[in-house]
Amino acid sequence: MRLGGVPSRKTRVLALRYLGAAALTLFFLFPVYWLFMISFKTPDEIYHVPPLWVPSHIQFSNYYVLFKDGDVWAIANSMIVAGVSSFFAIILGTLCAYSLARFNTGGDNLAMWIISQRMIPPIAVVFPIFLVYVYFGLVDGFFGLVLLYTAFNLPYVIWMMRGYIVDVPLELEESALVDGLSRWDVIWKVVFPMVRPGLVATSVFTFVFAWNDFIFALVLTRTEVITFPVQLTHYFGGQSNFWAKIAAMSVLGTLPIFVAVTMMQRYLVRGISLGAVKG
């Protein structure tokens, strides 16, 4: 410690780091701030030259319009599609992961094949899927989208849950088996509770992936089951008088994700690195 007005080197470094942190936060959050602010502005304020940094007051008419015009159905559709498909992907994927982790079913080849399904670019599979869906009349329906997102998320769930299940001590399961529980009961009553945090985190990320997807939804929806990213692109093009809707819809589609991910902060690193980095 030093007396007098000259700050120590340590203090100066810390001050510089805060300065850097503040600058980074400004750069990475300003667009988000801008989006939220537009959603609160009146049309006059949105199309003001030069742009206004803050709206004169917070008002929700842009959101009200979304409800009045029925555009929020896109959010509801996204909820249903992402929710239901995540549910199925989690149940089926975790069971599959248990088998891979504990019985080494199919050896390394099956596990590799499953994760390679995740790596295939959506555009390369969406076209074949579209052809098949047209043939079976699955385009623009809930069933088709749910089936697709379930399949799309299964490799992720299997891969992640395999990692979490491997971390569960084998002795726990063995003693449960010795106590006379069937393997099926062991899965539900011993393993599931043990991996619950990982399971919740994986569910959240699965939901986010399905929620954020654009390309599958773009190809496989028409008018009935439009998800929110597709609805958003309907406002583009031509006149710019849809800015209010773009901003309000974006906020509605982004806020739930922010909340969910912030709650899952601890699992974020493992979740987005496909389990390769255990944060």
Place this chain on the structure above:
Amino acid sequence: MTISAALDGSKRSRSGRFGRMVEDRLPYLIVAPAILILLLVGLFPLIYSLIVSFQHITMTDNDTSFVGFMNYAELFKDARLWASLGHTAIITAIALPLELLIGFLMAQLFIERMPGRQLFVALLVLPTVISPIVAGATWRLMFDVRFGPIGEILSFFAGEPVRILWTVNPYFVYPAIIICEVWQWSPFMFLLLLAALSNVDQSQLEAAELDGASYFRVLRAIVLPAIAPVIAVACLIRGLDLVRIFDIIWALTEGGPGSMTETISLYTYVQGFSQFETSYTAAIAFLVIALLTVITTLVLKRMELAR
């Protein structure tokens, strides 16, 4: 666990031939539904489109006779296809190193403890979890020539009005796309690298510091080798994502001006869903799969290394 549940379990596990049979085959029974769905949605359409790629189906022509490798031969003569692969390569080659560098610098800044660090990290990762189509839309509003703040900020620093048509001007479309891409995904690199850096052996760092080693020496000799596996995984995950980039460009430029920013994913989409070149699109899809299989194999090898 309740006693009744345990009793129930023990009864079932020893009950009857059927119970035994299910128990013995359980590993396969519980794998089956997932694999079935993957085959149904993943493999079946691929096989179907492989067949289609050897036919000549277009919007007007529903002829299902086989034409051999005609569609694949066509690929080599398609200038727009190769241009789109070039655009994809340019975006990947610029955005990926930038994201890695920015992510690394951010991680360096936050590696030492400081009050409020958790909050900063939580805020900085938000762009990464936004839907890419929303990210694109947001930057489209930001870049707008009349009502967007970017022009205003640039004008302030330039001291004179700056009017740039970011999403239309040929000189600025690529920077616009890359700024948006880097904005969204640098935090991804940041998170992974921050985790990797926190796992670097502290005793080695302290020993090096005692020996008076310079910052860059420590970086090269200790830090980089320690975080290399994570860098590899992060780059390969992001690399794969960049090669199939679609949403951000769709929202920002829709491939324009002309087809200047058309990536391979956009081109495939245009061929399949606005030109309705069914068989040809199937062939493109297989070209993309073939190209990515190479990268994927690399990814998986790396991931196994890092586990």
